[in-house]
Amino acid sequence: MPAAISPTMERPSAQPTAPALAVSAAGTAASAAARTIIDIDHVDFFYGPSQALHDVSLKLDEKKVTAFIGPSGCGKSTLLRCLNRMNDLIDGTRVAKGSIKIRGVDIHGPQVDVIELRKRVGMVFQKSNPFPKSIYDNITYGLRLQGVKDKSRLDAVVEKSLRGAALWDEVKDRLHTSGLGLSGGQQQRLCIARAIAVEPDIILMDEPCSALDPISTSKVEELIHELKKQFTIVIVTHNMQQAARCSDQTAFFYLGRLVEFADTRTIFMNPANPQTEAYVSGRFG
């Protein structure tokens, strides 16, 4: 069914059950010759009359972690939410100019099914938001929406996703208890497991650790390292150390404009723009 709706979007692995970790071997090879997966091209974005993004252009590589940093209100979250069109849910928002292409397909194109887009581009939110359902039902929610009913397949996906989110050992004995009974850090990892259960290509993370304690934060950061073997990750963060630790590339935004985009090392050690340097060294923002 997904192929019928957006025939031009091709999936890297046609089989959803393809071994996840097999990719890791190819991952190192791919990183050498990174392919662009998201192409943001001169995007202007408006909330009603006020412009939130000014002429942003950015090319994100496949199976890399890209961090968006910048002071509050600089448009980094807005751009992130453009990538799976979550801004559609807010009345009066529009991309006035430019285009966003994922694997070469314009996501605002007339033939694109937004539901299909969101299956390919998963999202983890700032505040953990498991559904008031059991852990098992939380993870299988996305698959069940797609009509998967096969119990053994669902079981397999639950285990795989929870292992992928480094949560399996903690919750394997209480899969059928409420997801709201977990600790904050566990809830956030449950949300990550839920997002990877539908096997997206890209995972967007909107300040995933801002509500977590340092130990949970480090767990999620380790997880991001693991996940990038299989997924392309875009992460918005306020935490400069986090951006430095987890990301391969970093984009610095200020007042709705992209100020600088480069390898993380470059941004933090040798930024080209004085504004960037001022921000990463904590002199403003």
Place this chain on the structure above:
Amino acid sequence: MAPPSIPPPTTAPAEAAPTSAAPAGFLANKSRFRLFGLTLDGCIKVFFGGNAVVAVVVLSLITIFLFKEGGGFTGQNRANLEIYRRAGLEFVDFMRTQVAGHTALTRELSELRLRQFNRLTQEQKLPPAEANAALATFDKFSDQFDDAVVPLRRLVSDLTETATAIKDKFAINENLSIARQQLLAEGKAAEAEKIAVKPVDFEAELKPLLAALPDYQKAAADEAAKIAAALAAAPALPSPELQARLEKLKSSARAYVNGFPEVEKTLRSWDHRQPVPAARAFAAFVFGREWITQSFWQDWYGILPLLVGSLLVSLAALCLAVPLGIGAAIYVNQLASPREQRLIKPGIEFIAAIPSVVLGFFGIAVLGETLRWLSQQSWLSWVPGFPYSERLNVLTAGCLLALIAVPTIFTLAEDALNNVPRAFKEASFALGASRLQTILKIIVPASLSGIISAVLLGLGRVVGETMVVLLCAGNRIALPDFTAGLSVLTQPVHTMTGIIAQEMGEVPHASIHYRALFMVGLVLFFLSLLINWLAQKIVRRYRIAIG
């Protein structure tokens, strides 16, 4: 018992000396305002606390009043039932039941004739006169069956007069003795002496009644014989369907006749001196199927027809209001544009502002007529219960009550939906759910207990509604006929609220009827209490579930 190590108080000022001295008035800006010895804060506290106390006191006064006024009912109803027994009314009613059984059979018989007649005139196209002629044997059988009960009916009617006379005598005596006691209380002993109260000698008065037992035996035997003869001579009906009905009627007639010895046994063992237990007086209220007041024969205060009427009307109202209210809430909260929201929400909430008497008026003048007209359209004849002829019935009242419940259900359900964190919705969309999937799988389940309590509070609103049901439910005090299936909804009923509004103004204070109405009020009170309690309980659970 201070330990010796603590320095004596006289040294304290010396120790305090090193701290810097406070300027005059430091920390001493306390208000000097006093009213009845209370500070301003105290006054405010007393004011708000007083308001809360008034609310609680009023509520408990109402409860106490309800219990006080309704409380005497069981005793009075017991007296009522006791005189029913002692004056022999009960005795006569046993026979009357037998006559009523015969009447029911006769009614079935005449319906059978009507069907046969319709068959002859419509299917075989006979003119009415010929059809009547063809039914001559059936009529003869029917007349014979009819006649069987004549002696018994005559006997019952004679005995009715006797029993009524005894009861009247007792009532007159009661009134006289009350008047006498009043005079005595006022200190007018001489006038009181003039009123002669002779207690009724039930033993003697009942003699003619009990003496009628042989007459009953004769009448019953006569009836049994005549029915047997009539049944033996029953004609066969041409259509198998009607014949089957006739056979069924015959077997119920036989069962009816077989019940005669039981009636006789009851009559023989009947004793007017047997006391009526208080439990029976109470049960007669709770399980009583009849509400008959100001009757020349016997008053019955049974709540069942009213309770069933109230529940039936409320249920019909909920069936309409729940989909409407919840559907509208989901639409407004999840799907509507802000413009539509601004339009629909006040619109629905405005319905709550319509006075219910206006709704009732609308129900009589417009809705009742329209529904009846619709029910008589041939293309709607497949609807169960259609066509019907009573303009005011459960359906009419239910439709209007639904209108009253919709704003309550809508507003509270919309609140419940609104309380679902936005994050759930976003998470669901981010996983590739459509709007409909998100609503059905996430939003509604997450707000389900809120929605259920909205429905319960809507039910509470409907159960307590008075004016609409009084005007539109038809006010027939009888248990609806549930054997009719769904067409029970097109029957007129009376309700608990309706009967209180209708009769309370006209009953004498502290009479049994007055107390019976208070008992109905108590039942209503507890029903509403139960509904509200359930709703609150569910809401509390819901808050915990959302976390």
